[in-house]
Amino acid sequence: MFIKNLPHKTVERLSQYRRALLMILSKEKTHVFSHEIAQMLHITPVQVRRDLMLIGYSGNLRKGYDIKELIELIGKIIDSERGQRVAVVGLGNLGKAIISYFKGKRSKLSIIAAFDINPEKINRVYDGVACHHISQMTEIIKQNNISIGIIAVPSEYAPETAETLVLAGIKGLLNFTPKPLNVPPFVYLEEYDMITSLEKVAFFAKKNDERFK
Amino acid sequence: MFIKNLPHKTVERLSQYRRALLMILSKEKTHVFSHEIAQMLHITPVQVRRDLMLIGYSGNLRKGYDIKELIELIGKIIDSERGQRVAVVGLGNLGKAIISYFKGKRSKLSIIAAFDINPEKINRVYDGVACHHISQMTEIIKQNNISIGIIAVPSEYAPETAETLVLAGIKGLLNFTPKPLNVPPFVYLEEYDMITSLEKVAFFAKKNDERFK
DNA sequence: TTCACATTGATAAATATTTCACAATAAAAA
DNA sequence: TTTTTATTGTGAAATATTTATCAATGTGAA
Secondary structure, three states, X not given: OOOOOOOHHHHHHHHHHHHHHHHHHOOOOOEEOHHHHHHHHOOOHXXXXXXXXXXXXXXXXXXXXXXXHHHHHHHHHXXXXXXXXXXXXXXXXXXXXXXXXXXXOOXXXXXXXXXXXXXXXXXXXXXXXXXXXXXXXXXXXXXXXXXXXXXXXXXXXXXXXXXXXXXOOOOEEEEOOOOOOOOOOOOEEEEOOHHHHHHHHHHHHHHHHHHHO | OXXXXXXXXXXXXXXXXXXXXXXXXXXXXXXXXXXXXXXXXXXXXXXXXXXXXXXXXXXXOOOEEEHHHHHXXXXXXHOOOOOEEEEEEOOOHHHHHHHHHHOOOOOOEXXXXXXXXXOOOOOOEXXXXXXXXXXXXXXXXXXXXXXXXXXXXXXXXXXXXXXXXXXXXXXXXXXXXXXXXXOOOOOEEEEOOHHHHHHHHHHHHHHHHHHHO
């Protein structure tokens, strides 16, 4: 399923809607209202309805949205039909944290390999994911048709890691280092900069504090 | 220093500009052009100039921007004069990763305490940061005037952790769990959802792939 | 049957963010 | 001295995103 030009922000929220819906699915409820979804995510009901409109989903005027149907539809839109395989490069604390966070999340995304340079980590299995030496990266990525790479190495190695991943044929990159990366246009890159996030919190916390004083 | 209504995105970039500038400061260069900053961060030069305009900084028509001056000005705007103290709650892999990432970053932000529930971690020092039992959270936060909290606990404990932090007087929160939190308006909350980020990468990688096929 | 009600769906307005386009300027070159 | 050049600074346009508003609708109550 493909919808023209879904806004980035909507894609992010769809992922969040699905998670929220999966959580309430277990209960006896079969339907949910836009204001209920909105409340769970602390956004406005209009925002929810607008997003659902964009993906062409219609609710029931009296009962709201069918939870199961909606979960399925979101899956059809944001998941790839055959699933996508993911590799984590760098098995330090951050790499391990990422793997644990994903463990158990049933999903079309599966982390199937980790890479590191430290001999002690090679050939060990962490949380179900085997760790290989980075020299094998290209080979394993191609063999296993891995299309997404997560960069969790020390920043100074980020550029070369990205380059290797791109050459190995990766289609999307999630960069956790603060080093901005350069990738060709056919690779989607998302930067995820913790230091900037913390500095942003610090700034707005300070500002808020002045305002409410 | 205070500038009215600096856009969120600009605040994020200011943090990034500063880091990039600090990296090139060591060299003999004293000035930098907007297109050089832009290239380092993979954005447009106009964007850079617009941001600097918003903070009221003027460059030299021929030499560009004075690196040292600019770093200082950004500091005056995004840092708090007396600095801000930070606590990390949850000293699992993620908590440890966050602490390591910040280590050595000279900054007005300092992580000065960690909290966990696991007795083996209590009273131990990780990367210069002492870990305390979460029962001491309120006391230590108040005593040390900690104003920012980082939530890195398992998601199911996120809400109660947030509540405790807010009651202890925290001003800003950075939430690494996928659980959306509820905080009063005088606390600034930033959500940092790894799963959503990865799903977003997967979506756009898939889309890109179709487009360039 | 009719009315009141809560909710969806969608147009239009508002807000936020980025980019275009170019005047102004000062240094270097001619 | 005059011209060329590269750069900044910024109003205006473009784009992206969120929010306001309200007609339409179907259900249950009167």
